[in-house]
Amino acid sequence: xxxxxxxxxxxxxxxxxxxxxxxxxxxxxxxxxxxxxxxxxxxxxxxxxxxxxxxxxxxxxxxxxxxxxxxxxxxxxxxxxxxxxxxxxxxxxxxxxxxxxxxxxxxxxxxxxxxxxxxxxxxxxxxxxxxxxxxxxxxxxxxxxxxxxxxxxxxxxxxxxxxxxxxxxxxxxxxxxxxxxxxxxxxxxxxxxxxxxxxxxxxxxxxxxxxxxxxxxxxxxxxxxxxxxxxxxxxxxxxxxxxxxxxxxxxxxxxxxxxxxxxxxxxxxxxxxxxxxxxxxxxxxxxxxxxxxxxxxxxxxxxxxxxxxxxxxxxxxxxxxxxxxxxxxxxxxxxxxxxxxxxxxxxxxxxxxxxxxxxxxxxxxxxxxxxxxxxxxxxxxxxxxxxxxxxxxxxxxxxxxxxxxxxxxxxxxxxxxxxxxxxxxxxxxxxxxxxxxxxxxxxxxxxxxxxxxxxxxxxxxxxxxxxxxxxxxxxxxxxxxxxxxxxxxxxxxxxxxxxxxxxxxxxxxxxxxxxxxxxxxxxxxxxxxxxxxxxxxxxxxxxxx
Amino acid sequence: xxxxxxxxxxxxxxxxxxxxxxxxxxxxxxxxxxxxxxxxxxxxxxxxxxxxxxxxxxxxxxxxxxxxxxxxxxxxxxxxxxxxxxxxxxxxxxxxxxxxxxxxxxxxxxxxxxxxxxxxxxxxxxxxxxxxxxxxxxxxxxxxxxxxxxxxxxxxxxxxxxxxxxxxxxxxxxxxxxxxxxxxxxxxxxxxxxxxxxxxxxxxxxxxxxxxxxxxxxxxxxxxxxxxxxxxxxxxxxxxxxxxxxxxxxxxxxxxxxxxxxxxxxxxxxxxxxxxxxxxxxxxxxxxxxxxxxxxxxxxxxxxxxxxxxxxxxxxxxxxxxxxxxxxxxxxxxxxxxx
Numbered sequence: 021x022x023x024x025x026x027x028x029x030x031x032x033x034x035x036x037x038x039x040x041x042x043x044x045x046x047x048x049x050x051x052x053x054x055x056x057x058x059x060x061x062x063x064x065x066x067x068x069x070x071x072x073x074x075x076x077x078x079x080x081x082x083x084x085x086x087x088x089x090x091x092x093x094x095x096x097x098x099x100x101x102x103x104x105x106x107x108x109x110x111x112x113x114x115x116x117x118x119x120x121x122x123x124x125x126x127x128x129x130x131x132x133x134x135x136x137x138x139x140x141x142x143x144x145x146x147x148x149x150x151x152x153x154x155x156x157x158x159x160x161x162x163x164x165x166x167x168x169x170x171x172x173x174x175x176x177x178x179x180x181x182x183x184x185x186x187x188x189x190x191x192x193x194x195x196x197x198x199x200x201x202x203x204x205x206x207x208x209x210x211x212x213x214x215x216x217x218x219x220x221x222x223x224x225x226x227x228x229x230x231x232x233x234x235x236x237x238x239x240x241x242x243x244x245x246x247x248x249x250x251x252x253x254x255x256x257x258x259x260x261x262x263x264x265x266x267x268x269x270x271x272x273x274x275x276x277x278x279x280x281x282x283x284x285x286x287x288x289x290x291x292x293x294x295x296x297x298x299x300x301x302x303x304x305x306x307x308x309x310x311x312x313x314x315x316x317x318x319x320x321x322x323x324x325x326x327x328x329x330x331x332x333x334x335x336x337x338x339x340x341x342x343x344x345x346x347x348x349x350x351x352x353x354x355x356x357x358x359x360x361x362x363x364x365x366x367x368x369x370x371x372x373x374x375x376x377x378x379x380x381x382x383x384x385x386x387x388x389x390x391x392x393x394x395x396x397x398x399x400x401x402x403x404x405x406x407x408x409x410x411x412x413x414x415x416x417x418x419x420x421x422x423x424x425x426x427x428x429x430x431x432x433x434x435x436x437x438x439x440x441x442x443x444x445x446x447x448x449x450x451x452x453x454x455x456x457x458x459x460x461x462x463x464x465x466x467x468x469x470x471x472x473x474x475x476x477x478x479x480x481x482x483x484x485x486x487x488x489x490x491x492x493x494x495x496x497x498x499x500x501x502x503x504x505x506x507x508x509x510x511x512x513x514x515x516x517x518x519x520x521x522x523x524x525x526x527x528x529x530x531x532x533x534x535x536x537x538x539x540x541x542x543x544x545x546x547x548x549x550x551x552x553x554x555x556x557x558x559x560x561x562x563x564x565x
Numbered sequence: 566x567x568x569x570x571x572x573x574x575x576x577x578x579x580x581x582x583x584x585x586x587x588x589x590x591x592x593x594x595x596x597x598x599x600x601x602x603x604x605x606x607x608x609x610x611x612x613x614x615x616x617x618x619x620x621x622x623x624x625x626x627x628x629x630x631x632x633x634x635x636x637x638x639x640x641x642x643x644x645x646x647x648x649x650x651x652x653x654x655x656x657x658x659x660x661x662x663x664x665x666x667x668x669x670x671x672x673x674x675x676x677x678x679x680x681x682x683x684x685x686x687x688x689x690x691x692x693x694x695x696x697x698x699x700x701x702x703x704x705x706x707x708x709x710x711x712x713x714x715x716x717x718x719x720x721x722x723x724x725x726x727x728x729x730x731x732x733x734x735x736x737x738x739x740x741x742x743x744x745x746x747x748x749x750x751x752x753x754x755x756x757x758x759x760x761x762x763x764x765x766x767x768x769x770x771x772x773x774x775x776x777x778x779x780x781x782x783x784x785x786x787x788x789x790x791x792x793x794x795x796x797x798x799x800x801x802x803x804x805x806x807x808x809x810x811x812x813x814x815x816x817x818x819x820x821x822x823x824x825x826x827x828x829x830x831x832x833x834x835x836x837x838x839x840x841x842x843x844x845x846x847x848x849x850x851x852x853x854x855x856x857x858x859x860x861x862x863x864x865x866x867x868x869x870x871x872x873x874x875x876x877x878x879x880x881x882x883x884x885x886x887x888x889x890x891x892x893x894x895x896x897x898x899x900x901x902x903x904x
Contacts, residue, residue, distance in 0.1 A: 081807060115808035127800035132822040132898050142808035177898045193804075 025098060025200055025233050026057040026080055032092035033075050033084070033257075050075055050257040052093065059200065062227060062234045064248035064265065066241055066280070068471035069442075071254040073237045077203040080235060081118050082110045098200065115142030119194035123206040125186040129178035135189050136174025143197040154196060161192040164229060165222040184215035191223055195230055202227075204236045208243060212334040212498065217542045220246060221555050239471060241280050242544035245269050246551040253277050269546055281546060283472040286479060286505040290524045293509070296361065297322040298459050298492050299329075299346070304355035306345050315341045316352070317516045323509075325459065326486060328493040330503040330524075332539070333513035339496045342513075343462045346494070347381060360459055377407045380453035384465035386445035390437045396423075396448050397433035403455040422451040425488070426481060443474035447481065454489060462494045467502055479505050500543045504528070512536050568903055572894050580887040587879035588640070592633050595868050595875070602649055605866045623649065636869075640876065646869040650862070655873045659858070663877065665757055666847075666854035669770055670839035673777035677839075678832055681782050685789025685828075686821070689797065690812055697790075704783035716776045716849035723751040723772065755850040773850045777843065781835040788831035792824035799823070826893035833889035840885075841878040 033050035050072040057063050065073045079090055082102045094101050102113055119142065122128040129138055139161075140154035149157060155174070162170035165188040178186055187207060194202045207223060208216040224247050227234055238244050244251060244265075251268040253260040253276065261274045272278045299322065306316040315338045323329040331339045344350040346357060348368035357364045360378065365371050383389040390399055400419050404410040410418060423432055426447040437445055446466060453461050463482070467475035483506060486493065495506055503510060503524075510527040512520040512535065520527055520536045532540065541554055603619040604611065620626055624635075639646060645655040684704070688697040707715065731737075731745050755770045767774075796802070797820055805815045844856030851857075855874060862870035894900055 083807060085803070111809040111811065113809070114806070115810070120804070120807045122800060122804065124800060128804045130801040130805075130819050130823070132896075133819075138804075141805075141810075146809060177902045179899050180902060180904055 023058060024056050024096075025059045026055075026235075027096040028053060028055050028076075028080070028093070029096075030054060030093035031076065031079060031090070031095060033072065033079060034089055034091040036087040036089075048091070048257070049088070050079075053254075053257075053259055055252055055259075055262065057201070057233055057235065059233050060231045061250070062236055062248040064244035064251040065235060065237045065254060066239065066244050066251055067254035067260075068239060068473065070256065072257040073239075073254055074205050076254070077205055077235050077237050078120070080201065080203060081114050081120060083114070112146070115199075116146035116148060116197055117199055118201045118203065119197060119199045121187075121190050121194045121202060121204045121207045123209055125190035126178065126183060128190060129186060131178055133177075134174065135176055135178060135181070139174065139189060139193045139196050142193070146197055148197045157198075158192055158196050161195055161226070162189070164226055165189075165192055166218065167192075182215075184211055184219055187211060187219050188222055191219075191226060195226060195232065198230075199232060201233045201235065204234055206238050209238065209240070213500070213542045214334060214538055216243075217544075217551070217554065220544075221551060223247065224551065240544065241269070241283075242546040242550075245546060245548060246544065253280065266548060269548065279473055283476055286476065286483070288483060288505055288507075291324075291327050291508045293322075293327075293523070294324045296325075297358075298325045298360055299323040299494065300358040301342075301346065302356050302358070304342070304345055304352045304357070306341060306350055306352040308341075308350070314353075315516050316345065319355070319518055321511050321518065321521060323460070323492050323494060325492055326490040327508040328486065328495050328506050330495045330497060330507035330510045331513060332497060332500060332503050332510060334498060334539075336515075337513040338516040339513050340464055341516075343381070343464050343494065343496055346462065347379065373407070377403075377456045378459045379462070380456050380458040380460070381462045381464065382446070382449050382453050382466050384468050386442065386449045386469075387437070389449055390445065392437050394436075395433065396428075396435050396437070396440075399437075399448060400451050400455055403452060407456050418455070422455055425454065425485065426451045441474075442470055443477060446470065446478055450478075450481065450485070454485065454491070457489075458491060460492045460494065462496070464496045465498070466495075468497070468499065475502070482506065500540060512539065569894060569900055572900065573891055576887055576890050576894070580883050583883050584880060587883065588637060588876055589633070591872055591875040591879065592629075592636065595872050596629055598866065598868070602866050602868060606649060636872065640873075645873040645876075648862070648867055648870050650865050650867045650870075655870055659855070659870075659873060659877070662853060662855045662858045665852065666840060666843060666856065668757075668766070669755075669773055669777070669843065669852065669854060670836070672767060672770065673774045673781070673839050674836055676774060677778040677781050677835070678785065680778065681785035681832075682789050682828065684782070684786045685793065686813075686816055688786065688790045689793045689816055689820075692794065700786065704786050707779040708783035712776060712780055712845045713849050715779055716772070716846060719751075719772050719775055720753040720849075724753040727751070753850065755852040757853055770850075770852065773843075773846050773852060776846050776849075777839055781838060785828075785831050785835055789824070789828050792827040793820045796820045796823045822896075825896040829892045829896070830889045833885040837882045837885045840881045 031050060031053045032048060034046050034048050036044050036046055038044045049070075053072075053076060055063065065076060067073050075085070075088055078085060079095055080097065082090070082095065082105075084090060090103055093103075095103050097113060097117055102110060129135070136155060136158060139158045140149075140151065143149045143154040143157065144151055148154075158174055159170050162173055167173050167185055167188050173181065173185075173189075181189065191207070204223065208219050211219060220243065227247070234247075236244055236248050241251075245268075248265050250263065251265050252262045253268065253274070255276055261268065261272065261277045263273075268277060269281060272281050301319055301321050304316055304319040305314055307314045319342060321329060321331075331342060333339045341350065345352050346364075348364065348366065348371055351366035359375065364375060397419055400422055401410075401415050404415050404418055419433060423429075428444060428447055432444075432448075437448070440448065449466075467478050470478065479502065482493065485491065493506070495503075497503060507524045509523050510521070511518045512527065514535045520533055527536070528540070541557070544550065601616075602623065603616045603625065607615055607619060624632060636646065643656060645659065647653060648655055648658070684700050688700045691697045727749060728746055731742055731749065734742065737745075750768070751772050752769050753772065755773050757766060757769060761769065793816060797816075802815060802819060805819045810818070840855075843854060844860060846852070847854045847856040848860070855877070859871065859874040862874070
């Protein structure tokens with residue numbers, strides 16, 4: 021075996037884009053990247069969306085997704101240049117020497133085939149193992165990855181196992197042919213934080229035990245710090261910094277890396293509750309039509325003017341449903357909601373205009389929350405007309421004020437959503453909510469779809485606006501770092517119930533209930549050895565019980 | 566109960582309900598047809614008394630509701646009534662006609678369905694390259710030409726021109742030519758009787774089979790192509806590509822099983838067409854099937870026959886669509902293997 025498994029030199033990758041109304045054109049998305057990877061080592065590729073991480077990862081399999089094409093440079097695997105070899109040779113490499121784990125295992129498994137067949141397919145097809153050997157290997161990997169009932173889980177269909185389990189199956193799929201290199205493309209990003217830690221530990225152990233080399237792609241530096249030997253920081257298709265994990269985390273050289281390391285360090289002083297809450301939710305129980313299951317069970321929380329209540333929980337805990345009940349989209353089966361001293365009617369159509377105006381909402385996907393055919397000015401101007409009847413110069417003046425507030429300068433009024441970046445889009449959505457001069461804004465995972473640095477900017481903006489406009493936020497999120505940064509009080513939700521509720525300082529200090537403890541200890545921390553510590557702690561605890 | 570059993574039972578019940586509704590429509594539709602059967606049978610010179618007597622005999626004076634239920638009751642027991650025009654038992658004469666139509670439809674389907682799906686798969690494999698374009702161009706051309714036209718064109722070339730061409734090939738020995746003449750004979754009239762062997766029957770309907778195949782090919786081929794291309798966008802196709810599998814294997818193993826539902830639907834619609842839509846082809850080739858039978862009796866205002874044919878066509882249509890529905894349900898792994 022050579023001592024360099026993967027050798028990348030001057031890698032350039034281009035794509036054809038089709039801007040609306042214009043001619044298609046070629047752009048370069050990766051501008052000459054070099055790196056080496058030794059056998060059995062793990063290299064973390066980190067950067068924000070659009071940095072070219074996945075594209076570089078897939079290039080090590082000579083694969084370009086969609087219209088993406090490798091335009092220059094060399095990629096050598098085990099000493100062979102794979103870019104100049106024909107499709108037949110590339111096919112012999114894929115699934116045999118280099119394998120791939122995608123972000124969404126749920127989409128990457130064929131829904132019509134049993135898991136075992138898919139996990140062993142490449143190993144058998146590439147003549148690495150016989151069917152029997154491959155299946156024994158798969159069971160062994162299932163066991164190693166901590167999947168329940170490893171002998172029989174392979175006979176299930178993808179929809180019959182949970183998301184976290186499927187992600188482990190995907191790892192088994194990648195390891196089954198005994199490859200030299202596995203490309204992990206954000207393998208834990210789509211998982212809940214408590215699931216992520218187990219999958220991460222399983223992946224790390226599997227890498228260690230099989231001695232396979234890996235490219236680990238993620239936008240979360242804290243996650244990559246747990247698994248990789250070296251880290252390469254990428255920004256807009258170029259390398260910013262390369263070093264050992266220890267050096268990148270503890271002594272970053274470049275400004276950009278420093279910013280990534282110090283992300284989520286907003287200090288926010290908790291405010292004291294006032295006499296009269298702006299929103300009072302009492303004993304709310306709700307279920308969706310046609311189901312016999314309560315999604316919300318007896319929920320009671322309060323939110324005070326100019327403050328932030330963070331509702332935290334994993335997917336399926338009922339936090340977005342709570343927002344739907346408050347906004348009147350889902351009438352509750354029991355309980356009442358008091359807003360600014362008056363009781364809200366349960367369903368949206370019966371609410372007076374004033375209630376609608378004072379209760380605004382910002383969504384996770386800013387993309388789909390805006391009409392792509394309207395300009396920013398029209399989007400922000402609409403609530404001004406609708407609630408205040410503003411017209412002409414008066415309206416223009418107000419739009420400009422709002423744009424200034426969200427720190428977007430001149431010239432944004434006439435732009436369309438497609439011409440904005442992700443963070444700018446979310447800012448426009450914030451301005452649209454502010455335009456109604458609301459007393460309460462419900463923020464539903466507003467930073468989840470954004471890169472860490474951009475999300476930080478949005479959080480700072482929201483805090484700043486809260487000071488100026490004295491608006492209250494009901495902040496729904498699954499991300500505890502965001503909660504620390506923005507909340508005054510916190511409600512932790514689990515399976516439709518509030519399991520812990522109170523001022524931030526109290527909720528985040530011990531003694532914890534079991535669920536909050538699990539949630540808090542699962543958030544990756546940016547230090548080496550964190551994963552091992554947590555796993556060791558949990559093992560000790562379960563041994564103690 | 567397994568959810569699939571429930572779903573399938575639901576579909577079956579719905580199918581029966583639909584058939585019942587169709588029977589009402591057929592009966593109502595034929596009742597408001599203009600013209601008088603008695604007049605049609607007895608001719609213009611019949612006396613009013615004779616007309617009145619015949620009407621009473623045929624039960625035409627009863628209220629529509631009574632007639633409907635006595636008709637439906639008969640149908641339930643397999644009694645489709647007797648033809649007004651010749652007094653024969655409808656079920657009996659319909660039997661041979663229907664079996665002829667089904668025979669033709671069956672052989673057309675045996676050729677057209679696998680051919681269409683294979684062409685669809687090939688079109689995906691060579692998407693936007695020349696094989697795809699040729700397949701699309703040819704099938705779309707044949708679907709755009711009226712059936713009778715295709716029929717006559719085939720008769721012209723294969724029944725008339727081909728024997729002359731073979732006769733003209735003097736470089737071949739007489740033996741070879743005679744062999745070719747007797748084996749490459751395409752009859753322009755699709756005869757059908759009980760004394761023929763299976764091979765003779767199939768030979769006799771070669772041209773109608775070709776016409777029907779050309780007519781239904783495009784629809785099924787295009788749908789197969791579209792359904793599979795849709796599936797090809799999925800992330801699990803990328804997974805398969807990254808396992809190093811070849812394109813044809815990916816299409817066959819990973820894309821096709823997930824495209825079955827839409828493909829089965831379009832196949833069933835076309836099968837139904839092969840049974841109920843063959844009137845034109847039957848006329849062109851003078852084939853003694855249901856279509857001709859129906860057309861003849863519409864012209865004669867023989868209401869019971871029209872009703873019986875309508876009901877059988879409706880049953881075929883509903884039945885095949887039911888099969889498509891059930892196959893789609895069975896093809897869905899989420900329903901087949903619930904959590």
